[in-house]
Amino acid sequence: MNLLHSPFSTVRFPHRLRPATPRRRFFLVRSSLPFPNQNAKYHRELEAAVDAVERACRLCVDVKRSLFSSEGRILEKNDSTPVTVADFGVQALVSLELSKLFPTIPLVAEEDSGFLRSNNLVDSVVSVVTDEVSSGDKRLTNADVLEAIDRGGKNDVVYGGRPATYWILDPIDGTKGFLKGSDALYVVGLALVVEGEIVLGVMGCPNWDEAVSFTSTTDSRGVESMVPKSGIIMVAHAGCGTWARSLSDVVNGSANMPDGWTRCYVDGCGLVPEARFCIPDSQTWDLIPLSELFNATNDPNSVGEKKVLLLSGCCGSLCKYLMVASGRATVFVLRARNERIIKAWDHAVGIICVREAGGKVTDWKGDQIDLAADQVERRIIFPSGGVIVSNGKLHNQIVEMISSSFSTA
Known part of the structure; x- marks a missing residue:
């Protein structure tokens, strides 16, 4: 609808x-x-x-x-x-x-x-x-x-x-x-x-x-x-x-x-093909650089070496953070798009919930999210490439995969 x-x-x-x-x-x-x-x-x-x-x-x-x-x-x-x-x-x-x-x-x-x-x-x-x-x-x-x-x-x-x-x-x-x-x-x-x-x-x-x-x-x-x-x-x-x-x-x-x-606690997944992924509802898998390495499916029975599970059914970025912090999802990837402004309130509370649950949150280069980037009003963040939220174990692998694919795009 x-x-x-x-x-x-x-x-x-x-x-x-x-x-x-x-x-x-x-x-x-x-x-x-x-x-x-x-x-x-x-x-x-x-x-x-x-x-x-x-x-x-x-x-x-x-x-x-x-x-x-x-x-x-x-x-x-x-x-x-x-x-x-x-x-x-x-x-x-x-x-x-x-x-x-x-x-x-x-x-x-x-x-x-x-x-x-x-x-x-x-x-x-x-x-x-x-x-x-x-x-x-x-x-x-x-x-x-x-x-x-x-x-x-x-x-x-x-x-x-x-x-x-x-x-x-x-x-x-x-x-x-x-x-x-x-x-x-x-x-x-x-x-x-x-x-x-x-x-x-x-x-x-x-x-x-x-x-x-x-x-x-x-x-x-x-x-x-x-x-x-x-x-x-x-x-x-x-x-x-x-x-x-x-x-x-x-x-x-x-x-x-x-x-x-x-x-x-975040989940204990240590292999990317076994991870459960979330992306924004306004984006599609093909916009994420990982799509060059893996196809995505909503069917858990169809997951394989080159096909990962993409979860659906929730709206908003904080819902995805909640999914990762609770262990329901392994990775949430958001791509920054020129026509969309990324607001700090869509990420701040999710960042600490994921971190304290054992996970990690960075931009696509692996740098911390800078909440002070908007020096006056603190309303906007500017993550390079986008945001990666993970269980921590897979974080460096995801950053490397995205950086490698994104740099050649």
Whole structure:
């Protein structure tokens, strides 16, 4: 289905969302981290990030129920990418939650309020954010929500040069997946950058289910670990590993908060023909230099010496990072294209989750991704050739293969 020409694209969006099921206001008890606080320098920031992403995932689930219960819930931005009230609602919500505890830390994020103002959607966003904002707050106004959104927008936020510490948020990575229904993945991604280094990250994927279940095959103890299927929240902190647990109780408002964190590891594949690959949904295998060496197939039974497995079924770059960090995929390769700008929020949180799970992320030359390349706003990255995300074991081989093929192209 072509989302840009779907019947939803031109339908008028009502001022307020009215979900199919009655809304309930949940008061979240901040969940504990999977490692001792003394091991994590930024444990307060990580706790706040987990709390904010959990609330954001609930917001997404509520909006999605409304989206598919009646007509008129989807619009297009000026750049022709589909967007919903959920994108703006998540950005406003996360901005509001983080600014309470860390008012001096700026936010770099995707949206600004101009689109809402011009399309008379402010009331809709205020409605969904009010249902998820922390208890005890004064009643939110339109001005509160617009200001919160614009803390992360490039038009109204001034960072004063080179910020040492900042949050970076992708409200919904994989918006097309959000619109497709329950089968396609989407991610709320939040990271903290300090002195150019990503120190923590949180990814929430409300519809991670059995179809994309994952196991760890690299545990040194030889123990195979399973993560619950009904939604996932993944966290990473520098030096503390990558961890995940079920998101189902959180998004459904249960008082039984899950406390069973599972350590995540990349897979242990050591042979390129046996690797499981991901590429962007907007690109095809023939655009990747590896296509000169291997054909690709979606059929695991057809994999051979010259044919590798290409996974499908998820949208957005952060979904692919999640797949690699969880051991579901081995390699994610993205090709930088001249007509497309690569945004920092599509990669930041995924980078630390993969690294702390034992993997590696570089550009096609093998160099680290430079989050400070955009020296003022920190919104754009410029990876040479593209981005390679891997389990680490295969990384140098993939870089060499791509470099060799790309240099002769």
